[in-house]
Amino acid sequence: MMARRCEITLDADGCKGCGYCETVCPMNVYERGAFINERGYTPYRAVRPELCVGCMQCYYVCPDFCLDVTPDEVSR
Amino acid sequence: MDSLSTRYLRAKKIPSTACGGCGLGQVHKKILMAMDELALGVGDVVWGSGIGCAGRQTFNTWKGDNFAGTHGRVYAIATGLRLALPEDKKIIITSGDGDAFGIGLSHLLHCARRNVDITVIVADNLGYQSTGGQYGYTTPLGFVSDSSPYGAIEQNWIQNGIDILDVLRAGGATFLARHSSLEGYDAVKSVKAAIKNVGFSLIHFIYPCVSHFGPVSLKTRDIDRIFHWFKGIFEAGGVFGENFKSGIFHDAGNSRPEFASSLRSQRAEVEAGHLR
Ligand code: SF4
Ligand code: SF4
Ligand code: SF4
Numbered sequence: 007m008m009a010r011r012c013e014i015t016l017d018a019d020g021c022k023g024c025g026y027c028e029t030v031c032p033m034n035v036y037e038r039g040a041f042i043n044e045r046g047y048t049p050y051r052a053v054r055p056e057l058c059v060g061c062m063q064c065y066y067v068c069p070d071f072c073l074d075v076t077p078d079e080v081s082r
Numbered sequence: 083m084d085s086l087s088t089r090y091l092r093a094k095k096i097p098s099t100a101c102g103g104c105g106l107g108q109v110h111k112k113i114l115m116a117m118d119e120l121a122l123g124v125g126d127v128v129w130g131s132g133i134g135c136a137g138r139q140t141f142n143t144w145k146g147d148n149f150a151g152t153h154g155r156v157y158a159i160a161t162g163l164r165l166a167l168p169e170d171k172k173i174i175i176t177s178g179d180g181d182a183f184g185i186g187l188s189h190l191l192h193c194a195r196r197n198v199d200i201t202v203i204v205a206d207n208l209g210y211q212s213t214g215g216q217y218g219y220t221t222p223l224g225f226v227s228d229s230s231p232y233g234a235i236e237q238n239w240i241q242n243g244i245d246i247l248d249v250l251r252a253g254g255a256t257f258l259a260r261h262s263s264l265e266g267y268d269a270v271k272s273v274k275a276a277i278k279n280v281g282f283s284l285i286h287f288i289y290p291c292v293s294h295f296g297p298v299s300l301k302t303r304d305i306d307r308i309f310h311w312f313k314g315i316f317e318a319g320g321v322f323g324e325n326f327k328s329g330i331f332h333d334a335g336n337s338r339p340e341f342a343s344s345l346r347s348q349r350a351e352v353e354a355g356h357l358r
Pocket of ligand 2: 025073
C-alpha cells in the first residue's frame with residue numbers, strides 16, 4: 007500500500023523551545039526534549055515521526071526556521 | 083536553519099534575537115515562501131526594514147541588498163529606491179504597527195497616493211512591545227498595557243468601524259490584505275499577489291508577542307493560550323469584532339499608473355523632444 011510519509015528535520019541548535027509545533031500537530035509527533043542547547047533553550051524533538059501525515063502545520067507555525075518537513079511517497 | 087532560510091537568509095542572523103515564541107518569524111517565513119514560489123532569487127529583491135521588533139528582527143537577515151530606515155521613514159527611502167532601481171527589482175519592506183500606522187503613517191499614505199511599486203508587510207504585535215509594552219494604534223480597546231494600566235481608552239485603527247485598510251484604500255493603495263501569522267497557505271498567496279502587483283501593496287499581519295502582550299494584556303505566558311487567543315482574532319467573538327476578517331481586502335492590481343513608471347515615461351518623452 008502507498009502511504010504518505012514525511013521526513014522531519016528539526017535543527018535543535020536553532021529551536022527556541024516555544025512549543026507551537028506541539029500545539030498544532032494533530033498527530034502528537036512532538037515533545038519537549040531533555041537537554042538545553044547552546045542558546046539556553048530546551049529544543050523540541052520529533053519523537054513519533056512515523057505518525058506524521060504531512061499536513062505542514064508545524065512548518066507554517068515554527069517561527070525560527072528550524073523545521074523541515076519533506077513529503078515522500080513510500081510503500082508501507 | 084531550514085532549507086528555505088538557508089537559501090535566502092544569513093546564517094549568522096538566524097535564529098533571530100526575537101523572544102522564543104515570538105510570532106514574527108512566522109510572518110518572515112511566509113514572505114520567503116512567497117518569494118520561493120515566485121522563483122525570486124536573492125538578487126531580485128531589495129529588502130528594507132523599519133524600527134521596533136519587526137524591523138530589528140528582520141534587518142540584515144536577507145542575503146541580498148537590504149537597508150534599514152529611520153523610524154517611520156522607510157517608505158520614503160523605498161520611494162527613492164524605486165525611482166533609482168530597475169523596474170523589475172522588487173522592493174519589500176518589513177515594518178511594525180507603530181512604524182507604519184503611527185510614526186510613519188504620513189509617509190505610508192503618500193506612497194499609497196503615488197502608487198509606488200513596493201510591498202509593505204506590517205508585522206503587528208498590537209502595541210509598542212520592543213520598548214516594554216505600551217499601547218499603540220492596534221491595541222484592543224480596554225486592554226491593559228504598560229501605559230494603560232486601567233485599560234486602553236484611546237480609539238485604535240482597527241475597531242468600532244474604523245479600519246486603517248479603509249484609509250489606505252481611500253488613499254490609493256492598489257493591493258491590501260490582512261492575515262494572522264498563524265495562518266497557512268492563504269497568507270502566502272496574499273504575499274505573492276502583493277509582490278506581483280505593480281503598485282503599492284500592503285499586508286497587515288497580526289502576530290503574537292509572547293513577552294509583553296501575552297503576560298501583560300492577556301495575563302498569560304502559556305503558549306497554548308496565547309496561540310488560541312490569536313487564532314480567535316478572525317473567528318466569531320474575536321476581539322476586533324465580527325467584521326474583522328482575514329484575506330484580501332482590496333485588489334485593484336495594476337489599475338492605476340505606478341509612480342516610477344510614470345516618471346520614466348515622461349523622461350523618455352522629454353528626451354525624445356516631445357515635451358518642451
Ligand atoms: S506535518 Fe502535520 S502531522 Fe506532520 S509533524 Fe507537522 S503538524 Fe504533525
Ligand atoms: S515551533 Fe520551531 S522553534 Fe518552536 S519548539 Fe517547535 S521546532 Fe522549536
Ligand atoms: S517583545 Fe514581543 S514582539 Fe518583540 S521580539 Fe519579543 S515576543 Fe516578539
